[in-house]
Amino acid sequence: xxxxxxxxxxxxxxxxxxxxxxxxxxxxxxxxxxxxxxxxxxxxxxxxxxxxxxxxxxxxxxxxxxxxxxxxxxxxxxxxxxxxxxxxxxxxxxxxxxxxxxxxxxxxxxxxxxxxxxxxxxxxxxxxxxxxxxxxxxxxxxxxxxxxxxxxxxxxxxxxxxxxxxxxxxxxxxxxxxxxxxxxxxxxxxxxxxxxxxxxxxxxxxxxxxxxxxxxxxxxxxxxxxxxxxxxxxxxxxxxxxxxxxxxxxxxxxxxxxxxxxxxxxxxxxxxxxxxxxxxxxxxxxxxxxxxxxxxxxxxxxxxxxxxxxxxxxxxxxxxxxxxxxxxxxxxxxxxxxxxxxxxxxxxxx
Amino acid sequence: xxxxxxxxxxxxxxxxxxxxxxxxxxxxxxxxxxxxxxxxxxxxxxxxxxxxxxxxxxxxxxxxxxxxxxxxxxxxxxxxxxxxxxxxxxxxxxxxxxxxxxxxxxxxxxxxxxxxxxxxxxxxxxxxxxxxxxxxxxxxxxxxxxxxxxxxxxxxxxxxxxxxxxxxxxxxxxxxxx
Numbered sequence: 241x242x243x244x245x246x247x248x249x250x251x252x253x254x255x256x257x258x259x260x261x262x263x264x265x266x267x268x269x270x271x272x273x274x275x276x277x278x279x280x281x282x283x284x285x286x287x288x289x290x291x292x293x294x295x296x297x298x299x300x301x302x303x304x305x306x307x308x309x310x311x312x313x314x315x316x317x318x319x320x321x322x323x324x325x326x327x328x329x330x331x332x333x334x335x336x337x338x339x340x341x342x343x344x345x346x347x348x349x350x351x352x353x354x355x356x357x358x359x360x361x362x363x364x365x366x367x368x369x370x371x372x373x374x375x376x377x378x379x380x381x382x383x384x385x386x387x388x389x390x391x392x393x394x395x396x397x398x399x400x401x402x403x404x405x406x407x408x409x410x411x412x413x414x415x416x417x418x419x420x421x422x423x424x425x426x427x428x429x430x431x432x433x434x435x436x437x438x439x440x441x442x443x444x445x446x447x448x449x450x451x452x453x454x455x456x457x458x459x460x461x462x463x464x465x466x467x468x469x470x471x472x473x474x475x476x477x478x479x480x481x482x483x484x485x486x487x488x489x490x491x492x493x494x495x496x497x498x499x500x501x502x503x504x505x506x507x508x509x510x511x512x513x514x515x516x517x518x519x520x521x522x523x524x525x526x527x528x529x530x531x532x533x534x535x536x537x538x539x540x541x542x543x544x545x546x547x548x549x550x551x552x553x554x555x556x557x558x559x560x561x562x563x564x565x566x567x568x569x570x571x572x573x574x575x576x577x578x579x580x581x582x583x584x585x586x587x588x589x590x
Numbered sequence: 591x592x593x594x595x596x597x598x599x600x601x602x603x604x605x606x607x608x609x610x611x612x613x614x615x616x617x618x619x620x621x622x623x624x625x626x627x628x629x630x631x632x633x634x635x636x637x638x639x640x641x642x643x644x645x646x647x648x649x650x651x652x653x654x655x656x657x658x659x660x661x662x663x664x665x666x667x668x669x670x671x672x673x674x675x676x677x678x679x680x681x682x683x684x685x686x687x688x689x690x691x692x693x694x695x696x697x698x699x700x701x702x703x704x705x706x707x708x709x710x711x712x713x714x715x716x717x718x719x720x721x722x723x724x725x726x727x728x729x730x731x732x733x734x735x736x737x738x739x740x741x742x743x744x745x746x747x748x749x750x751x752x753x754x755x756x757x758x759x760x761x762x763x764x765x766x767x768x
C-alpha cells in the first residue's frame with residue numbers, strides 16, 4: 241500500500257516536472273470565411289461568391305486539401321452547388337424572374353493532419369426583388385388639358401412586364417391616365433401648387449406578386465399666370481401702301497416659382513376690341529399665333545395699313561386680352577400712332 | 591485510507607496528463623479523421639468591429655478580383671459585385687485594373703503552392719503553411735495601398751464604407767477560443 245502511494249506521487253512529480261507543451265507550441269485555429277451574393281442589374285442572375293483565409297498556428301500539424309463549396313438555394317427550393325479547390329468559390333443561378341430571398345451558403349473545408357477535416361461555414365441571404373425608378377422626373381406639371389402631351393412622367397420597372405400604379409400627394413392635386421407605353425402616365429392637373437415641389441408622385445411596381453420599393457419624385461403644378469413682352473420694332477410698308485408692321489414676342493410664365501414655360505404648341509387665344517380711333521382710313525391688324533412656337537413664345541403680329549399716308553396725329557387705341565390654354569394671362573392697351581405701336585401692360589404682372 | 595489515496599493519485603494523474611495534452615491541442619470537437627465544425631470566434635454580422643480591416647479587404651479582393659481578360663461569366667459576376675459600390679466610371683475602372691493585377695499575383699501564388707505541394711506531398715513544417723497565407727495577406731495589403739493612390743477620395747470612401755458595413759457583416763472567423 242505504501243509503495244503504491246509512493247509510486248503515484250513519483251508519477252505526479254514526474255508529470256509536474258515536464259514543461260507543458262503549450263509553452264513550446266499551441267495549436268490555434270483561425271479560419272475565416274466570407275460569403276456574399278450580388279444580383280445582376282437586370283435581375284436575371286444571382287452571383288454568389290466566397291473566400292477563405294487560414295491564419296491558424298499549426299505547430300506540428302499540417303493543413304492541406306483546401307476546398308471551397310458554394311451552394312445557392314432559390315426560394316422555390318432548387319439549388320446549385322460548386323466545389324473548387326483552394327480558398328475561393330463562386331457560382332451563379334439564373335433567377336428566371338423568380339423573386340424572393342435566395343440563400344448562399346459557403347463552406348470552407350481543410351484537412352488537418354492532427355484532427356481530420358475541419359469545416360467553416362458562412363451564409364448570406366440575397367433578396368431578389370423588382371426595382372422601379374423615375375429616371376427623369378417631371379419638374380413641373382402644366383395646368384390645363386395638355387392636349388400636346390407635355391405632362392408625361394415615366395417609371396421604369398425591372399424586370400419588365402410588371403404592373404405600374406401611380407399615386408400623388410396631396411391626393412386631389414392631379415390625376416393620372418395611362419400613357420402610350422407601360423410605365424408612362426399622363427398627368428391632368430386639378431389644382432395648382434401652393435409652392436414649388438409641393439407635389440409628390442409615387443410610382444409603385446409589382447412583378448410576379450412582389451412589390452418593388454416605390455420610387456418618388458417631386459413636382460410643381462403650375463398655372464400660366466403672366467407674360468413678359470419683347471420690344472416692338474415696326475417696319476414701314478412701301479408706298480403706295482402706308483403704315484407699318486412687326487412682331488411682338490411674349491414669354492409665358494407660370495406660378496408658383498415664376499417658371500418660364502418653354503412648351504411649344506400651347507393654345508393661344510387673343511381677344512381685341514377697339515377703344516377709340518381718330519382716323520378711319522387705316523386698318524389695324526392683331527394676328528397672334530394660335531399656338532406657342534418652338535421656343536415657347538407667343539408671336540403677335542401688329543400692323544397699321546393704309547392706302548394713304550397716316551396722319552401725324554394718328555391715335556387708335558385697342559384693348560387686347562391674351563389667353564394661354566384658356567387661362568387669362570395678359571391685358572394690353574395698344575396705342576397706334578403714325579409710326580409705331582405702344583403696348584401698355586395692364587397685368588397680370590406675376 | 592488506501593481507497594482515498596488511490597483516488598487522489600488517479601485524480602492527480604488525470605489532471606496532470608490532461609494539462610499536458612489539452613494545452614497542446616485545443617481542437618475541434620472531433621476525433622482524428624472525422625469532420626468537425628470549428629467554434630465561431632467572431633460573427634461579423636454581430637460584431638463587425640472585431641473583423642480586422644486587413645482581413646476584410648483580403649476576403650473582398652479575393653472574392654471580387656477578376657482576371658485581366660475575364661470570361662463573360664467572370665465579367666458579369668464582377669459587374670454585379672461592383673454595382674452596389676456606385677463608383678464613378680473612372681474609379682470603377684481603377685478598381686478593376688488593380689484587382690486584375692491582384693488576381694494575377696494571387697494565381698501565381700496559388701500555382702507556386704500547388705507545384706510545391708506536388709513536389710512534396712504534404713507541407714511538413716508550419717512555415718510552409720504560414721507562408722502562402724501571409725503572402726495572400728501581403729498581396730491584399732499592397733493592392734489596398736495601390737487603390738488608395740489611384741481612387742478618388744470619394745471612390746476610396748465608397749469602397750471602405752462597403753467593406754466596413756457589408757463585407758465585414760458577412761465574414762465569420764472560426765477557431766480556437768482564447
